[in-house]
Amino acid sequence: MSYSVGQVAGFAGVTVRTLHHYDEIGLLVPSERSHAGHRRYGDADLDRLQQILFYRELGFPLDEVATLLDDPDADPRAHLRRQHALLTARIEKLQKMAAAVEHAMEARSMGINLTPEEKFEVFGDHDPEQYEEEVRERWGGTDAYRQSKERAASYTKEDWQRIQREGDELTRRFVALMEAGEPADSEAAMDVAEDHRLWMTRNHYDCDHPMHACIGEMYVSDERFTRSIDQTRPGLAAYERDAIVANAARHS
Secondary structure (H helix, E strand, O other), X not given: OOEEHHHHHHHHOOOHHHHHHHHHOOOOOXXXXXXXXXXXXXXXXXXXXXXXXXXXXOOOOHHHHHHHHOOOOOOHHHHHHHHHHHHHHHHHHHHHHHHHHHHHHHHHHHOOOOXXXXXXXXXXXXXXXXXHHHHHHHHOOOHHHHHHHHHHHHOOHHHHHHHXXXXXXXXXXXXXXXXXXXXXXXXXHHHHHHHHHHHHHHHOOOOOHHHHHHHHHHHHHOHHHHHHHHOOOOOHHHHHHHHHHHHHHHOO
């Protein structure tokens, strides 16, 4: 059974012009001609076309495709083995590309639009996306969450570095007060707590005193916060909480 050039073009999803070109360059010469001289393709021609289109899909130039298909030492099984190896390599490459895209999507969803190198430069060993799913589940419907995402999406590496420097300075001030024996409910400690609240409002989301007090409580109720904060100085999480709560009471 043989097929016309139009039928083959329909089967293969290519144009008639493409098949004419393959014939002209000797890549796919139809095995038959009608009495009127029209091209007719047999089953073997269709098999060869399938091989051509496979290699073309993988980006092989036509001259290389011809070399592969006309290799006298290659049998059909050799082509299958080669195609399997090429497909496996393509799959691995696509999986890596997909992983990179997923990473970019996660970073964008966090609003932290930085390269991996920039993230490391800004945040060091801390992964700002580590608890994003939990944060989204707990506060995803709040105005504060939406505001934080919108602001973060606009920040550059330099913005994040400035925010980090300001946060580190607040921590340094809290530690200095602790080491000086200043009570957490002293005016000096409450002033630092107020600056901390304003820092959050300025850089992340509008944080009023009741919300700030809730955040302070979380510093000691969530062991992850406690462990992270107390790495700077043991007891710092509780000290910051006490100063924040005292400051909120002062402004109530």
